[in-house]
Amino acid sequence: MREISQAVIGRLPRYYRYLGDLQQEGIERVSSRELSHIMGVTASQIRQDFNNFGGFGQQGYGYNVDHLHTEIGRILGVDHEHSMVLIGAGNLGQALVKYMNSRRDRGFYFKAAFDISPKLQGKSIGEDEVPIYAMDNLAGYIDSAGIDIAVLTIPKTAALDIVEVLEGTQIKAIWNFAHLDLKVPERIQVENVHLQDSLMKLTYSIGEYEKRQETEQSTAKKSRRK
Amino acid sequence: MREISQAVIGRLPRYYRYLGDLQQEGIERVSSRELSHIMGVTASQIRQDFNNFGGFGQQGYGYNVDHLHTEIGRILGVDHEHSMVLIGAGNLGQALVKYMNSRRDRGFYFKAAFDISPKLQGKSIGEDEVPIYAMDNLAGYIDSAGIDIAVLTIPKTAALDIVEVLEGTQIKAIWNFAHLDLKVPERIQVENVHLQDSLMKLTYSIGEYEKRQETEQSTAKKSRRK
DNA sequence: TAGATTGTTAATCGATTAACAATC
DNA sequence: TAGATTGTTAATCGATTAACAATC
Numbered sequence: 001m002r003e004i005s006q007a008v009i010g011r012l013p014r015y016y017r018y019l020g021d022l023q024q025e026g027i028e029r030v031s032s033r034e035l036s037h038i039m040g041v042t043a044s045q046i047r048q049d050f051n052n053f054g055g056f057g058q059q060g061y062g063y064n065v066d067h068l069h070t071e072i073g074r075i076l077g078v079d080h081e082h083s084m085v086l087i088g089a090g091n092l093g094q095a096l097v098k099y100m101n102s103r104r105d106r107g108f109y110f111k112a113a114f115d116i117s118p119k120l121q122g123k124s125i126g127e128d129e130v131p132i133y134a135m136d137n138l139a140g141y142i143d144s145a146g147i148d149i150a151v152l153t154i155p156k157t158a159a160l161d162i163v164e165v166l167e168g169t170q171i172k173a174i175w176n177f178a179h180l181d182l183k184v185p186e187r188i189q190v191e192n193v194h195l196q197d198s199l200m201k202l203t204y205s206i207g208e209y210e211k212r213q214e215t216e217q218s219t220a221k222k223s224r225r226k
Numbered sequence: 227m228r229e230i231s232q233a234v235i236g237r238l239p240r241y242y243r244y245l246g247d248l249q250q251e252g253i254e255r256v257s258s259r260e261l262s263h264i265m266g267v268t269a270s271q272i273r274q275d276f277n278n279f280g281g282f283g284q285q286g287y288g289y290n291v292d293h294l295h296t297e298i299g300r301i302l303g304v305d306h307e308h309s310m311v312l313i314g315a316g317n318l319g320q321a322l323v324k325y326m327n328s329r330r331d332r333g334f335y336f337k338a339a340f341d342i343s344p345k346l347q348g349k350s351i352g353e354d355e356v357p358i359y360a361m362d363n364l365a366g367y368i369d370s371a372g373i374d375i376a377v378l379t380i381p382k383t384a385a386l387d388i389v390e391v392l393e394g395t396q397i398k399a400i401w402n403f404a405h406l407d408l409k410v411p412e413r414i415q416v417e418n419v420h421l422q423d424s425l426m427k428l429t430y431s432i433g434e435y436e437k438r439q440e441t442e443q444s445t446a447k448k449s450r451r452k
Numbered sequence: 453t454a455g456a457t458t459g460t461t462a463a464t465c466g467a468t469t470a471a472c473a474a475t476c
Numbered sequence: 477t478a479g480a481t482t483g484t485t486a487a488t489c490g491a492t493t494a495a496c497a498a499t500c
Binding site (some may be wrong): 031032033043047048050051055057058059060061062063 | 479480481482483484
Binding site for chain 2 (some may be wrong): 455460
């Protein structure tokens with residue numbers, strides 16, 4: 001069984017989303033060709049992707065939407081709940097807690113938050129009152145409550161110290177919003193959300209489009225001159 | 227001049243970040259080899275990437291950190307400011323406004339926010355009091371204020387209507403936090419931040435690691451039995 | 453000059469697409 | 477059965493890595 005490529009894994013959540021949409025529309029079956037039209041990818045790629053995990057389809061029929069949705073959900077690990085702690089209860093962190101805990105159905109929820117500020121300690125976040133604790137309790141809490149994921153919404157200057165603490169715990173993964181690359185042992189999974197990087201890609205695209213426009217205009221001018 | 231591949235563009239912000247770090251450390255020059263060690267990529271890839279944009283280096287010397295940082299910044303479009311409006315002033319949206327506007331130096335800043343809730347309209351966000359307006363004013367505001375980027379932090383159900391409004395304006399790009407794929411005219415650039423997708427990739431990795439552990443343990447058991 | 457390191461061409465590797473036999 | 481569509485092999489395309497001549 002060879003390793004699944006990152007390219008394929010990166011596409012799975014998108015498949016999962018579209019299959020969920022089809023399911024909600026009450027659609028029972030879908031062929032790779034139909035799905036390729038909806039999603040704007042090739043049918044070949046869809047079949048190749050799914051076949052990385054064994055055959056989910058049936059010749060002459062296509063794929064059963066319910067079944068495929070469930071299977072991809074299982075592969076992605078969203079068939080069971082994941083507990084999280086927030087580290088850094090600033091604006092972004094608090095927003096994430098409120099957002100995730102308001103849709104528990106999706107299987108991700110915060111059990112506690114941690115912050116260095118004494119002003120925040122003792123308070124809580126959102127409707128289900130996720131408590132904010134002092135940082136000293138972090139490692140102990142993670143291990144006793146059996147937390148799966150640590151969500152890092154702290155300045156990059158604080159990140160390295162926190163990661164060191166996390167390495168001493170049973171944490172399984174870090175969802176990192178701090179703007180730096182984390183070095184962690186292999187047993188801890190990391191996923192970065194670099195918002196700045198995302199914005200820069202956007203401004204790159206704006207610049208490229210504007211450059212393209214200018215070129216086209218000057219080309220048009222030249223051909224008008226002829 | 228052939229199109230730059232997405233793979234390359236996706237790496238530029240990371241280069242930009244590392245070069246900024248080197249700059250702060252007061253380091254003047256860096257070779258592709260040194261940078262490859264720091265960043266964990268091959269020197270070949272670094273040279274290939276930079277050469278997409280013309281030679282920034284010098285044989286026998288390497289790259290001048292300041293110059294390279296500036297040039298990549300220019301390519302990414304962060305050499306000038308970009309004005310933004312927030313659409314959907316919920317928790318996440320307000321957090322983004324506070325976060326981005328607290329570090330104006332980076333060239334991205336919110337000038338206004340829009341929300342359907344009359345409770346929010348008339349209020350403002352953060353220290354520099356970004357005003358929250360009613361949705362009716364959206365299109366007019368964007369064009370008269372010359373806004374570059376619309377930031378979408380609204381439920382996916384509301385997204386399609388908003389996109390239609392945006393299509394009638396001079397907006398250059400959409401930074402999309404709604405959990406769906408947007409279809410827009412070519413002149414509007416889109417960058418998605420699908421937080422759910424990011425989390426699912428993380429839980430996929432957790433599952434894979436645990437599976438790998440189990441396999442290794444049972445293999446170990448078998449070899450012990452021998 | 454000699455040593456270092458880029459810019460660039462060539463080789464390799466991996467991912468995507470095309471094609472089609474298997475089969476429902 | 478005939479038609480449809482998968483699963484899978486083969487062909488193509490693109491991205492990464494290696495190698496090295498150019499040159500500072």
